[in-house]
Amino acid sequence: MKAEAPLLRCRGLGKRFGGVRALEGVGFELDRGEVLALAGDNGAGKSTLIKIISGVYRPDEGEILYDGVPLHFDNPRAARDAGIETIYQDLALADNLDVGANVFLGREPEARFLGLLPRIDRKRMRAAAHQVLETLEIDIPPSKLTEPVRNLSGGQRQAVAIGRAIFWKARLLIMDEPTAALGVPEQRKVRELVHRLRQQGVAIIFISHNLQDILAVADRILVLRRGRKVGELSRAEATGDEIVRLMVGG
Numbered sequence: 507m508k509a510e511a512p513l514l515r516c517r518g519l520g521k522r523f524g525g526v527r528a529l530e531g532v533g534f535e536l537d538r539g540e541v542l543a544l545a546g547d548n549g550a551g552k553s554t555l556i557k558i559i560s561g562v563y564r565p566d567e568g569e570i571l572y573d574g575v576p577l578h579f580d581n582p583r584a585a586r587d588a589g590i591e592t593i594y595q596d597l598a599l600a601d602n603l604d605v606g607a608n609v610f611l612g613r614e615p616e617a618r619f620l621g622l623l624p625r626i627d628r629k630r631m632r633a634a635a636h637q638v639l640e641t642l643e644i645d646i647p648p649s650k651l652t653e654p655v656r657n658l659s660g661g662q663r664q665a666v667a668i669g670r671a672i673f674w675k676a677r678l679l680i681m682d683e684p685t686a687a688l689g690v691p692e693q694r695k696v697r698e699l700v701h702r703l704r705q706q707g708v709a710i711i712f713i714s715h716n717l718q719d720i721l722a723v724a725d726r727i728l729v730l731r732r733g734r735k736v737g738e739l740s741r742a743e744a745t746g747d748e749i750v751r752l753m754v755g756g
C-alpha cells in the first residue's frame with residue numbers, strides 16, 4: 507500500500523497572508539523520479555506553495571501526504587530530516603567557507619582532538635564533498651575545493667547546493683529558479699544534473715520563469731495564477747504558447 511502511494515500528494519492547499527489569498531485549493535501529485543515545473547507570473551503563489559511543502563509555512567487549508575503519511579512539518583529542519591531539501595534562489599551558501607563546509611553547513615561532523623576537545627572534522631567534510639561531486643559528475647578543480655565558494659562560478663555554486671541536497675539523501679528536491687542567474691553553459695549543466703537525479707529516483711519540483719528550462723526538464727508543468735491552479739500539462743502536450751496563455755489568463 508505504502509509503496510504504491512505517490513511520493514507527494516497535496517490536496518486543497520490554501521494560504522492567506524492578511525487579506526491576500528496567496529494560495530487557494532491547490533492539489534497535485536508527484537512520483538519518485540518525476541520532475542514537476544511550477545510556472546506562474548509574479549505573485550502567483552509559487553514560492554508560497556514550495557514553502558508549505560518545505561516546512562516554512564503551515565497551510566491554512568488542505569493536507570499533504572508524503573509517502574502516504576500526513577505531513578505536519580512546523581519547521582524546515584523537520585522537512586530536511588524527512589528527505590525534503592530545498593534550494594532557494596539565493597542558495598544560502600556561506601561565501602567565505604569552502605565546498606566541504608558548505609555541504610555540511612549546520613550539520614558539521616565533529617572529531618575529538620586527543621579525545622578531548624570536539625572540533626569540526628574538516629578532512630571528513632572535504633572527502634565527503636569530493637565524493638558527492640564526483641558521483642554527480644560535477645567537475646570543480648581540486649584546488650578550488652579548499653577555496654571559499656565565492657570564488658566559484660554561478661553554475662559551480664548551484665552544483666554545490668545540489669550536491670549538498672544529495673549528500674543528505676534528498677528524496678524530494680525543491681528548487682526556486684535554479685538557472686535564473688546562470689550563463690548558458692551553466693544552465694545546461696544544471697539541466698543535466700536534474701536529469702541525473704531523476705534517473706536516481708529523486709523527485710524534483712522546480713520553479714522557473716524560463717520556458718526553455720521548463721520544456722527541457724519537466725515531466726509535468728503545473729501553472730498557477732493568482733493562487734489557483736489553472737492548468738496541469740504533461741510534457742508531451744505542453745507548448746510554450748499554452749503555458750504562457752495559462753499564466754496570463756484569457
Ligand SMILES: Nc1ncnc2c1ncn2[C@@H]1O[C@H](COP(=O)(O)OP(=O)(O)OP(=O)(O)O)[C@@H](O)[C@H]1O
Binds near residue numbers: 554555
Ligand atoms: N510573507 C508574506 N506576507 C504577506 N504576503 C505574502 C507573503 N508571501 C507572499 N505573499 C503574497 O502572496 C502572493 C503570492 O506570493 P508568492 O511569493 O508565493 O508568489 P510567486 O509566484 O513566488 O511570485 P514570484 O514569481 O514573484 O516569486 C503575493 O500576492 C504575495 O505578495
Ligand SMILES: [Mg+2]
Binds near residue numbers: 552553554
Ligand atoms: Mg517566488
